[in-house]
Amino acid sequence: MDAADVSQDLDHVLFTEEQIHQRLDELATQIDADYAGREPLLVGVLNGAVMTMSDLARAMHSHMQMDWMAVSSYGAATKSSGVVRILKDLSCDIRDRDVLIVEDIIDTGLTLNYLLDHLRGRGPASVEIMAMFRKPDALQVDVPVRYIGFDIPNEFVVGYGLDYAQRYRNLRDVGTLAPHVYS
Numbered sequence: 691m692d693a694a695d696v697s698q699d700l701d702h703v704l705f706t707e708e709q710i711h712q713r714l715d716e717l718a719t720q721i722d723a724d725y726a727g728r729e730p731l732l733v734g735v736l737n738g739a740v741m742t743m744s745d746l747a748r749a750m751h752s753h754m755q756m757d758w759m760a761v762s763s764y765g766a767a768t769k770s771s772g773v774v775r776i777l778k779d780l781s782c783d784i785r786d787r788d789v790l791i792v793e794d795i796i797d798t799g800l801t802l803n804y805l806l807d808h809l810r811g812r813g814p815a816s817v818e819i820m821a822m823f824r825k826p827d828a829l830q831v832d833v834p835v836r837y838i839g840f841d842i843p844n845e846f847v848v849g850y851g852l853d854y855a856q857r858y859r860n861l862r863d864v865g866t867l868a869p870h871v872y873s
């Protein structure tokens with residue numbers, strides 16, 4: 691789905707597919723270099739990180755492995771509470787592995803902060819974070835993010851894996867919704 695397919699639903703496009711892919715190529719080069727001689731385990735956080743993971747993984751030139759987790763926040767559906775429930779756990783043991791968490795977006799940072807602590811408790815060799823988007827003005831905790839795609843304004847965005855009411859994940863670009871969609 692392109693922005694043109696849902697132009698009436700979008701207020702404005704923040705990043706095109708080309709801009710996202712270009713940034714991912716840069717990050718993949720950096721990740722390849724940082725993990726040279728090692729084989730990182732990329733842990734994608736479902737569902738939002740599906741697009742980021744698949745494009746980042748293919749942009750890399752070195753071997754990597756892939757696993758997935760699904761989490762949900764306890765409490766109100768629209769606000770991150772910081773207490774996270776694991777809906778789907780990893781399929782593999784991460785002891786002594788170099789883990790790179792791949793996330794779609796960091797808003798308050800509470801979800802990733804919890805996940806980071808939790809995974810560190812399983813004895814990995816290292817845990818780092820890659821996030822496609824981050825909203826610096828919304829951060830409530832200081833999450834140590836190693837790789838960041840783009841910092842964005844404190845607005846609700848959709849596309850490239852990010853949904854509103856489970857829609858727009860398949861939008862190639864990333865944009866903000868027009869108010870009539872959610873009001």
Ligand code: 5GP
Nearest residue numbers: 770796797798799800801845846847852853
């Ligand atoms: P945090 O715990 O950092 O507040 O929340 C992170 C999660 O909230 C993300 O993984 C994502 O699922 C959701 N989220 C935060 N901001 C946005 C946004 O602008 N758009 C969408 N679609 N989801 C968001």
